Amino acid sequence: MLGDPGSLSALASSLRSRAVQLHADAEALRAALADAAPGWRGPSALERRRRAERLAEATATTADAMDACGRTLHSTATELAEAIARLRALEEEAGAAGLDVRDGTVERSWGITGVADAHSVDEAERVRASLQERVHHVVTTLGRHRTLLTAECARASELLRTTSAALRA
Template sequence: MTTPLLGDPASMSALGASLRRTAVHLTADGEALASAVARATPGWRGPRSVQLRGRTSTAAEQTTAVASALDEVGRSLQSAAADLSAAIARLRELEDAAATMGLEVREGAVTRGWGITGVADAAAVRDEDDRRLHLQERVHQSVTALGRHRARLAKDLARAQELLARAADELRR
């Protein structure tokens, strides 16, 4: 493959699945903690119990928020993995199509192969240029779509990072 390394969809999907499993466990832990606080509340008396109940409730709420963020990131990673896999397949198909025309795809550009190619016929050269430009447009569309998918993933990760930072701040109070 003459295109640069695009990424590893399988690893991205596996990480997404792992994050989503962790989110399920955290959700269950948060629910168990909230339930334990609710059951213990009638027996807790005094100022220390109020403070501990408040901290415990905050921990339960933030556990749920973190679980939600992890699930969202996991879903985004799995979606991005599918998009990346499809983009890699499209680019490979385009490289194969270029090779059958005596062209190469190098770093997103469709170029003529090395050496003497084609014939000394102006009409044939124009046809080849048309095919090359059409193929270049398809490569550009695939690379642009891949860039949009990466930007969406980066945005989702940044949003999760902000949520996790807020949760950490809440837990430190």
Template sequence: MTTPLLGDPASMSALGASLRRTAGHLAADGEALAGAVTGATPGWPGPRSVRLRRRTSTTAEQTTAVASALDEVGRSLQTAATDLAAAIARLRELEDAAATMGLEVREGAVTRGWGITGVADAAAAREEDGRRHRLQEQVHQTITALGRHRARLAKDLARGQGLLARAADELRR
């Protein structure tokens, strides 16, 4: 492939799946902790028990929030992996199409191959230029879509980072 390394969809998807599994475990732990606090509340009087129950309830709530954030990030990574795999496949198709026309796709630009190509015919040269421009437009559309997908992933990851930071702040109190 003459395009630069675009990423590894399989690794992104595996990371997303791992985060989502961890989120499931955390959500179950948060529910178990909340249930334990509720079960221990009757007959557990005193100011110390109230503080401990409050702190434990906060921990259960934040565990659930962290699980939700991890699940969202994992889902975003898996969606981005699918988008990336589709973009890589499309770019490979376009490179193959370019090669059959005697053209090359290098770093997002469709250019003529090295050496003598074509014939000395003005009409044929215009036709070739038209094909090259159409192919260039398809390459540009694919790369632009990939950029939009990456921007969406970056936004989702930043949102997840914010959720995790807020949960950490709550737990430090």
């Protein structure tokens, strides 16, 4: 349910490498336009040159969006891997204390888990509350990163949509 940091990182790398290629393509188009500009005369040539310049600009803008999305994905993948490690460590700590972590909640394990005296019960509750707070912190931090990633992907999608629509116009 948490996600796969390796897959996120692979997607981020793919996006960023494609962004580098798109930047190179935009620069190659700009260089070709500059080389061909002296020979292009007339209204038809001017319109084609303007369209090619818009295409080069849109390509560079798209590459920037892909690179930004890739950086965000890398950051999220790193945070996700760290969160998974922290949650596993907390689950192990909970297990050693006779507690279980289920769906983000720290609960007493089933069955008899220790001595039933007031001090032991109070100590077990203190440990449970401390673990619950730490689990909540990790899950909340992970949720914030997912929200940021979702917003970045939405921005990139909107940019790609508007850029595509502008190029078709």
